[in-house]
Amino acid sequence: MTIDHKPDDILKLARQFMESRILLTAAELNLFTLLDEVPSTAENLAGRITADLRGMTILLDALSAMGLLIKEPDGVYRCSPDVAACLSDRSPHSVLPMIHHANHLWKSWSNLTSKVSGTESAEIPASTARNTDDMRAFIGAMHVVGAPLANKIVTAVKPGEARNLIDVGGASGTYTIAFLSTAPNMKATLFDRPAVIPIARERMAEAGMADRVRFVAGDFYADELPGGHDLAMLSAIIHQNNAAQNVELFRKVLHAMVSGGRLW
Template identity: 50%
Template sequence: MASSPDPLEPVRGFMKSRILLTAAELDVFTALHDGPLSAEQLAEKTGTDLRALSRLLDCLVTFGHLAKEDGAYRLTEEGAVFSARHPESVLPMVLHMNHVWDNWHHLTRTVQEGTNAQRKAPTASGPESLKAFIGAMHVVGRNLAREIARSLDLSPYRSLLDIGGGSGTYTIAFLEENPSMRAVLFDLPDVIPMAQERLAQARLLDRVTLVAGDFYNDELPSGCDLALLSAIIHQNSREENRTLFQKIQRALQPEGGLLIRDHIMDSDRTWPAAGALFAINMLANTAGGDTYTFEEVAEDLKWAGFRHVQWIRKGARMDSLVLATS
């Protein structure tokens, strides 16, 4: 007879997570990028206590992120992507999760009071934290952006307005799949140089106009026939989204489209499961952010003057798509 699941297993899950976050914060994986090192060598390289680091490394072996042979540790394929030098590195997102960990620490009080008065924005520590956050968003979005771009027929549209477009992850994917399309990428002044660098690497800079601004305080660039809000609405309250939708309505050409990519919840707010969990993440990390049902999103879009609101892709990840017409 099969044994019953251990009810404490999910409770202990934070232990593994904390070990991986600490190893990433200490940059253990990057330190091993060029080849195996002993615990002594790693302790010297990372500036850590030998005994404590050894226990951390041995746990990483049991997780499958490191291998241990003749007293030396080396990266496995699973651990290699945590190195900053891996071409598909996930390290920026892991370091972002380290920040998220700090805000989740106050979750009990947040649920009691309704808001996290102790939260710190991921970009609050200056330019380096902003760069890390934008890098994290690229890590989590790069493969999905390509998948979504390939799944959509955007042939009716000629110009994309990517609002809060970060370093251009979705702009790049959409332009690569639609050779006749041009784009305007709108984001904060400190983000625009990151977008310029990534667009130049993708050899798409000549098809993109970069505009600096703050969509909470500024009007949006006008003249495009398709606007994109990719992973934006969850960080806002419904009131903030309504204001933003109105700005987009004013900026778009007549009959233009607004494409929203985000968690879109079913009416009882329990599907997708990842969206229910992400709602807690927004509770811990934002003033009024949330994940929204299709009915809520449609109501707010129609309030702002949009028509023909459609849930065109129902995704279990943050890959649902809503399309509306201005």
């Protein structure tokens, strides 16, 4: 199959990054949350976050042209309920964490030319604060992806009489929460890197389940897993490993299970 490319099609493709950048910048400045709270003029909003008025006005007008904001005749900008549900951090169904993760990916993808050409300069180590922000954005994005699937996965697994779950690479506990909600007598071990554990503790506390979860910090590539479990969950791990890494990971999971335990 051949595609008859027209110049306009190519130019449209080259310009598509512009709308993405507008959305990412608005999310980075948390404008959707601010306007969900209080509709504002560009001047008021720029004052609230100490931003450049001209730049803020252009950004808000662009968002309005994209249909992501509504601009009233008196110059007040506001979020419609459907946009606020997706992009305000006040919404329980917000995809804002995924947008923040995309913002961090933007920085990586911007180095594609130098990476491919072999001219990439030595990378400057990121600050601790930046690493923490990146981690929170990634973990938040994984929750956005996993939350709509979690209950369906638990239904498919059928935990039955299982009482001790280990969630390997459990992130903020999206699947752990779903399992514990379904099985009131179940307890869980959430295993992930040390930097992730505080994020998991926060989400478990919000869910009222922290007392049913043992949080274990570690690296499943380097460390053994804690034992005594009859159900194991592996999510978004196997696809990134080579065959040898997966064989080793499965060995560790096996040793973490009691006789008759199941792996999902």
